[in-house]
Amino acid sequence: MKIPRKILPVAAVLLLLAAALLWWLPARWALPLLQPSLHGLRLQQVGGTLWDGRAEQVQTPAGRALGRLQWQLSRRALFGQVDLQVDFDGPSFGLRGHMRKLPANQVEWNDLQAHADLTALADPRIRLPWGQPRGELALDARHAVLQAGWPLALQADWRWRQAAMHMKSGDAALGNLHGTLAAQGGVIHAQWQDDGQGPLRTTGDLQLSPLGWRLGAELQARQDDPALSRWLAMLGKPDAGGTVHVERKGGLAASSIMGKNAR
Template identity: 30%
Template sequence: MKLLRRLFLLLVLLAVIGGVVAWTLPAELALRWLKPDLGPLQLSGVSGTVWQGRASSVAAFGAPLGAMEWTVDKSPLLLRRVAARVGLSGGVLNLDGNVTRDADGSVLVQNLNFQLPAETAAPALDIPSLKLHGTIEGKVDEARLASGWVSGARGTARWREASVSGEAEARLGELLAEFSSQPDGSIAGTVKDDGASNLEVVGQFAIHSGQFNATARLAPRNGDPQVAEALRYIGEPQGDGSSLLKINGQLFKLF
């Protein structure tokens, strides 16, 4: 009996020690184990614990993104789920939202807010004669990533204080976009202006396997000469004074 009691006490002691180690596990040590699963992400300056920590520098495909902070909820671990609140700030991209990795390996993103300078999108749009100004911000209400396939995605985006400069200059007001997943696995959406500027925009776009294409009709509103001049350098001029903009590109150019 004494042997059994001692064995039981030893097991309890090991469980307590294991719990303390897991509770206070340094994030830097955990990162070494997770590194093969991070793909193009590189984290440095890691501090805190695996449950609540910070990386002073995060990069994707070699491009710096800023600093990252995270908080992991412990209770979902009992169901083999990892749920965390993740924030990225201090760089070109700011984001904050909930990320959950389920037992099947799929990743669910919810209520993810993002913000970035409009000029960041310039390489993907590939219109070298114009520079983009303003801020693009939005929210991914929900999206699930499994085996490289995005499903159930839906959200909105807004280009605030939109303007262009270069060969021509024009203030474009605010542009609004809505997007959602489609049955074929692509993400499609619409874009339009808010009606308060002198540029009328009506268009649609689709993203699939890292490729995207977009088509939009751009037209000056209220006979604005600056907008009309800017449209000379954007898209294909139409007989009614509008311009038809067609864009095909690759998202990896953003990095």
């Protein structure tokens, strides 16, 4: 079948218009296509393009405002290569970093920075045996590979400023803590210590996998604090020097986690 010559210029113009529209596609036009992947979150006051856009307000399904979102999406996404720079800023949570989709349903993050106000995010309906954490938690991850949300590889530092545990009897102030996070082969290894000046002297080590976990920590109050003393008493009996030694484990692979780490 021979295409009439008069149609060819029209088809070429339409093709160029379609390509231009896709190249500079307004973000608000693409929003209906993106909405199913947002897990119920709603983007309001959307501007810019699909490739370089912003939402002045991100809301929960219940309508609670979370913060402001900016993104830069590589046009290689048209060929299945998702490469995204994201910057989310909110009063109780913030995140920025570079994300790239990998094969096997994996996601790679680089230069990821996140912070959370634990007090603002606390859910009073959730009861934890050692109290609810308070303070500001900050994470600086140089590299992370996730699969179904679980880190397969991770290199990160973290800080917990003005750390405290909220209990019915009052808040136990812990001071400022900091540590590292690492993951290899799906096993997460966290270490921490205090800054040397706060009300609590502590060092600790946590190993965690989908099949088990193991925790080891030493904690000692630097000064007389009734709330902190009550909280430490929940963890265990202090030794002659006043240090509480915590050893906990659970799950099917708690012992093998330590074995892998030792090797």
